[in-house]
């Protein structure tokens with residue numbers, strides 16, 4: 351690109367919004383020009399409105415930006431959304447209608463038939479739904495989503511194994527505190543504790559990977575024909591969602607073939623060459639006690655999923671392993687930025 355593309359961030363003061371600002375600092379293609387948040391923050395300088403929870407300070411250029419209200423007319427052609435799902439529903443559609451390309455973290459449109467649920471290494475071809483949107487809705491913009499933060503490590507670790515015929519999956523998550531946003535879970539609830547329930551999370555984990563791993567037809571995606579059973583828990587970890595995954599395949603498959611499928615997985619062109627793509631989307635650890643959130647969440651700059659502890663599962667009749675991904679990077683802002691890079695590479699922006 352000759353000149354960086356201006357971007358706006360909705361929900362810029364929250365946990366995911368801050369991660370966008372951190373990851374976009376010095377980005378070769380994109381430059382943060384507009385930040386949007388609630389009425390609580392609108393009108394203030396970003397540096398004053400945001401309670402910055404990441405290391406260091408927000409970049410100076412962003413700290414000086416005025417926080418815009420949700421109904422502001424935006425100039426940026428590309429909009430990243432880190433809004434709560436209920437608020438995202440009306441705003442994101444309106445912005446796509448107004449000609450913006452919106453890359454969203456919110457759940458509102460993830461399962462919409464004409465909206466791609468993108469994780470580029472897995473399903474870059476689903477980006478063609480942007481053309482379907484333009485035809486069906488007559489808009490010049492577009493709307494693309496990325497998955498729930500727990501679906502990311504599950505879908506990334508399953509994608510290289512699709513070739514063996516995935517029939518059934520059981521997933522038990524151990525999700526980090528930052529997944530609940532800021533200020534999130536009260537210290538009195540999460541300290542020295544595990545909370546065995548996260549509102550609305552299990553249905554997402556049982557459906558979103560099936561769409562990401564599904565097949566693009568003319569104008570919709572056929573979900574992968576498999577059943578997923580999910581249990582989601584919150585644990586006292588700052589960042590990084592760890593998931594215990596058991597999977598049954600249609601065909602008999604050995605340990606070496608599974609490891610090789612993960613290690614050689616790269617994703618289709620042009621994804622490996624996009625600025626935010628990690629060298630290795632799925633990193634395989636062979637130590638008996640990895641992956642661990644604190645030690646492995648930053649693999650590939652937080653963009654790799656890390657798998658390990660592969661062993662037979664006698665109950666499901668297949669294999670079980672642990673998968674980990676950084677929830678605000680690969681599970682949110684980082685994936686959204688990679689999605690936008692893919693849309694640029696495809697000519698939609």
Ligand code: NAP
Nearest residue numbers: 361363364365366387388391432433456499529531532682
């Ligand atoms: P968060 O920390 O609570 O941040 C919410 C953001 O939305 C803040 O900037 C807030 O602005 C803004 N906001 C809230 N109500 C608003 C309103 N009525 N009008 C305009 N702006 C409003 O939440 P988060 O964790 O960043 O999550 C953001 C989205 O990403 C959610 O849809 C979430 O499900 C999704 N997501 C989160 C993660 C994760 O790991 N955290 C991962 C994947 C997806 P103020 O500061 O002004 O209130």
